[in-house]
Amino acid sequence: NNGCAPIIIQGPWKGGRVSIECPTSQYLSALLIAAPLAEENTITEIEVPLLNEQPYVEMTLAYLDAQGVHYEANADRSFFRIWGGASYKPIGGTVPGDFSSAAFPACAAAISGGTVTLLGLNPDDTQGDKALFEYLSRMGCRVEWRHQVDGWTLSVAAPKELRGQTLDLNATPDALPAMAATACFAAGTTRLINVPNARIKETDRIAVMAQELGKLGAHSTELPDGLVIEGGKVLTGTAVQGHDDHRVVMALAIAGLACQGTTTVDTAEAAAVTYPGFLELLGADMIE
Template sequence: MKIKSSASRLSGKVKIPGSKSHTIRAAAIAGFAKGESLIRSPLVSSDTISALNAFEAMGAKINRCNDEFWKISGVAGRPSAPAGEIDVGNSGTTLRLAAGLAALNDGGRAVRFTGDHQICSRPLQPLLDSLSDLGAEAVSINSDGCAPVEIKGTLKGGRTSIECRTSQYLSSLFLCCPLAEQSSEIEVPLLYEPDYVGITLDWLDKQGIQYSCTEDFSNVRIEGSQSYRRFDETVPADFSSASFFLCAAALCGEDVVIEGLDYSDSQPDKAVAEYLRKMGADIEINENGSTAVRASSLTGIDIDMNRTPDALPIMAVTAALADGTTRLYNVAQARNKETDRIKCMAEVLSKIGADIEELPDGLIIRGGNKLSSGEVSGHYDHRIIMSMAVAAIAGGIELDIDTAEAVDVTFPTFPELMRSIGGKIDRVEQN
């Protein structure tokens, strides 16, 4: 499938769907709680459905109702091991969080996880080592530190040290260790994307889970023999999804209002609004949760993106359409997402005329060049595809972007919502 996107002027109101990060964490806790939980306004996407399927395979009972809310009856901290493997599709969050929770099984049979070709190339060994340190048996089947993996219980607790080049490793341990028999002490000499750990802790705090940690998460203690209880919660809107609308509106919007964003939430990509303000964007955040954005003359700046790697593709596009030079740096982990996003964004933006330089840990973009229409690869990466759609809408050009089916990973309604405020964007089936 392709997305065809072209020059547009945007105006009107748009409501952003629920957060992927919050939805998967809510599903994980509900799946391992005692009793039936209610998750309201979840994100419905291929990633979140992969999470539901994983927790259901380990014994949770799931009723998706009409997708306005989900009812999940949990396994009370003791998952079962399915006979077959669990395929997480393209969801790295599901793989890492579910792998930790699978370590709570009784050890009689291993839980085996696999995924698509991207998932099977993404590193997992540090988490496997820590789960093994804490009493489970966790191995990479092909001995390459990636999926497919097998996890056999039972997680007991103890001590481990882990370098977290993705915060999902630490979030996984935060979710599974409270259900271990003994307390766990975790040394974290390296942690990228700490705000995503903050999202995990928001859910643990609602559950009353006992833990302690230093401000930088370098030392963590999680008390054992705890449990999750049933809950009724609403999923906050997704700032990562909102970033495409914030940037598009700042480049070519006429009184665009983005609704439902809670800037007190822990999601790191709320920083995109501040990045845009520093570039000169006209952004007004209102008390009712709406954000009004009008097109402005943007100027390049330096942005440390270590806390917001998922925003790199759309900020690279925004920088290409701004005046002056923008440097996106300290985000080497963007090379280990669904794709090497640093390399891929340099490639696709260069192809349409942007002046962009690849750095080991980011990009330098010299804005102001006229972009050209054409065909580009989305690299099967949802954030690259959506970013390049914005490049066409705001850059006054027309682009055909392939592998567009990958948008369904996190934001299946992206084209429809962009069209609702005037964006010229369509899905096109390929023969």
């Protein structure tokens, strides 16, 4: 009764109709996963007047399809009708590589003028952050898929000069830290737009990236829903804060590859949340 945890929830799920704005897709995915487990003949209808991060909802629906769940959905994902009476069964399959994590070695290559080959990814995957490789291609990188005997490889090679672009990150908010770091080393202006949902992650990633890249000498302007970055400046390494946010830590680390001098990122251990060993892969010195 004080608005704080713990929260006590009691069933049964009765169905009905609800309208919910989803600045993050997790609100909708949670309802989509829970609704099929209601009693048989229960119908849940969900109106979605706002939906960010739609590719993550598509991943949820792919799981429901694999489970044979009965539902209807508008093509624009603004309305769902889900029937109860389902039960989830064990299924087998290969867990695909994580495009959100793959963003960091790819952007590291783009920033440092190198080439990287990534394993374990699939060009047919529904993950939204697959689009990051399109962003890098638009900035001038050579991005190439190759099918090998043991699966796909994805190579990213830096151009002679990265070019600034306008990128709509609404479906890929986790890409903002890595793309903000990359944009610092691109000629011209990069606009990362339509991504207000980046402010409600582990940190306000728009504000944090503007603040920390600014310490390195980057010129950026916050928008309510993104960042405008003036690239091509010489950046100088210094002490920056990772804010205990795994993606911020990794983004600042790859920015440090092209800074003059040494860049020190605190709370670096946070990178292990999604990519254990990434900082060591860069050759970083880990200091307790």
